[in-house]
Amino acid sequence: MSANDKMRNAMVLFVITLLIAIGMRVELQNFADDFIFSHALDHTSLHDYMIKRYQGWSGRFTLDALMVSTINYHIVWKIGIPASLLILCASVSKIISGKVNLALTTAFLCLFMLIPFSINENAAWWVTGFYNYLLPVSMLSYSMSVFLKTGKVNFSEGFAAVISLSISCFNEQTAFFTLAVTIIAIAINKLYRRKFSYIYLLFSLINSALLFLSPGNFIRAEKESWRWLPGFKEMPLLNKLTFGFDRIHQTVVMHDGVIFGIICVLSLIIIRKFSQKSKISLFFSSVLVIHLILMLIKHFHLADLGVAFYNEEYLNAQRWISYSRYLSYLFSLLVIFSVFYAMAIATVQRNTIAKPMIALLIGYATIAMLSFSPTVFASWMRVLFFWEVIAATACLWIYYEFLRDDESRNTWILAGLMLAAAMSF
Structure with a gap:
């Protein structure tokens, strides 16, 4: 055999x-x-x-x-x-x-x-x-x-x-x-x-x-609003969008977010392999490296990053007024931009990568949709499931297109x- x-x-x-x-x-x-x-x-x-x-x-x-x-x-x-x-x-x-x-x-x-x-x-x-x-x-x-x-x-x-x-x-x-x-x-x-x-x-x-x-959706939204987020309907749009982005932020900073970590490593490989040396490539590579270091610190409990910065727990009154929470939002957004920058470079090399890139973008949109639901936090972690499946697909697709040639490594x-x-x- x-x-x-x-x-x-x-x-x-x-x-x-x-x-x-x-x-x-x-x-x-x-x-x-x-x-x-x-x-x-x-x-x-x-x-x-x-x-x-x-x-x-x-x-x-x-x-x-x-x-x-x-x-x-x-x-x-x-x-x-x-x-x-x-x-x-x-x-x-x-x-x-x-x-x-x-x-x-x-x-x-x-x-x-x-x-x-x-x-x-x-x-x-x-x-x-x-x-x-x-x-x-x-x-x-x-x-x-x-x-x-x-x-x-x-x-x-x-x-x-x-x-x-x-x-x-x-x-x-x-x-x-x-x-x-x-x-x-x-x-x-x-x-x-x-x-x-x-x-x-x-x-x-x-x-x-x-x-x-469905008529039931509107009735449920009214009832769930009073149960989970009283006054949700009257909240400013910016507040609601913040709730949705908090869940997007969660996809980046989860301590056991192995799938997103793999995407970041693959993104670094793509940037190094295909991108011309430039300040923008160096910037996005540095963002990804810093992110991976922060995640290693979190995963192995090497240091306490605080209750707001790179903290995956839901937004609450304490985190809402914390400057470090918004710094965490900004940096997580840069990490996401870095991933899409790498995927855009990959698309230039293989246009088939446009499919997982678009899918990942729409995946984030399905999380952002939660901004308009009073159960944005009540739905717990299951609302991130579909995004994780898309992210895992993107990981495998990138590897298949660019790294599958070495049978021993495979x-x-x-x-x-x-x-x-x-x-x-």
């Missing part, structure tokens, strides 16, 4: 073992939302429950219907969670390389496991979180893997992609992302101006309209990722 065959077998065994372990480990909680939704139909029919919920609380019609009708059948989500994760990983590999690739699928699974536990715990391993986050994100990834094909889309995969929208477009972040990517792709690339693309866009618009225009990095993923489980 050749070394390649051994590695291939190891990857298959790793993926199967990890997915089975995930399915066996997840459990339904007997409190909070899991408990509430598992008893949602105790005294009513699915039809009556969904009409009442859509009119009085949430536009996530298909997600809510799936959740309350299947949550008590444990086999559904015990299989559904690992199956959704496999679909997500395989779809990302297809988006990047044009086909389902075992190495890319395995690598993305590893990166997924390196997403901060506080995020995955809320959005993937929590049963209610699975229905509302992992499931629509996995369906989005599949439908995008079909939509982004530049070749002909056959009927079966096109039909499956459009049907997937009935799941993916009933989460606010994935619906916004779907519409933005579809419109941008059709507008700037004539290869996407085809019959399937317009059908895809039409169904995206219809499903998203059903989500965003093997060692993949082995290291598998070890790290296993240790994080």
Whole structure:
């Protein structure tokens, strides 16, 4: 058996073992939302429950219907969670390389496991979180893997992609992302101006309209405002935008933000490899280096950076009036600009990098959307889940385009990722 065959077998065994372990480990909680939704139909029919919920609380019609009708059948989500994760990983590999690739699928699974536990715990391993986050994100990834094909889309995969929208477009972040990517792709690339693309866009618009225009959304916003942020409706726009940016700031400064750290390292490599020596390149490189040093200090508790600067905890009264918090905002913004500067350089070398760059930008926009929600902080860490998936995709895409030529390095990095993923489980 050749070394390649051994590695291939190891990857298959790793993926199967990890997915089975995930399915066996997840459990339904007997409190909070899991408990509430598992008893949602105790005294009513699915039809009556969904009409009442859509009119009085949430536009996530298909997600809510799936959740309350299947949550008590444990086999559904015990299989559904690992199956959704496999679909997500395989779809990302297809988006990047044009086909389902075992190495890319395995690598993305590893990166997924390196997403901060506080995020995955809320959005993937929590049963209610699975229905509302992992499931629509996995369906989005599949439908995008079909939509982004530049070749002909056959009927079966096109039909499956459009049907997937009935799941993916009933989460606010994935619906916004779907519409933005579809419109941008059709507008700037004539290869996407085809019959399937317009059908895809039409169904995206219809499903998203059903989500965003639900009467329940407006009633819920009013009630949640009094519960979480009294006076939210009367707050100045700048205050609301500050709330949203605080969550963006969080993506940069999380002490266990491994994915963003990898992006920063890859950005440094790109700047060094392709950028001409200039003051602007030196500036952005220095910003990234300082950021990585600060994150190492945080991760290993080498120094106390204070309660505001590079602190990932939510904005509160103490941090609101702290100058160091706004200095932290400014520097985190420079770090983000540095990453996009590197990706812009990469796009000049390989125009395919424009796709993850645009996706990452829209990903940040899906977090900024939270500025206009009174649950900007009440949604905890799960609202960063979709951004982490996009960031992990960008990491893998950059590596695939620029660094995959060395087979020995690929093997060692993949082995290291598998070890790290296993240790994080």
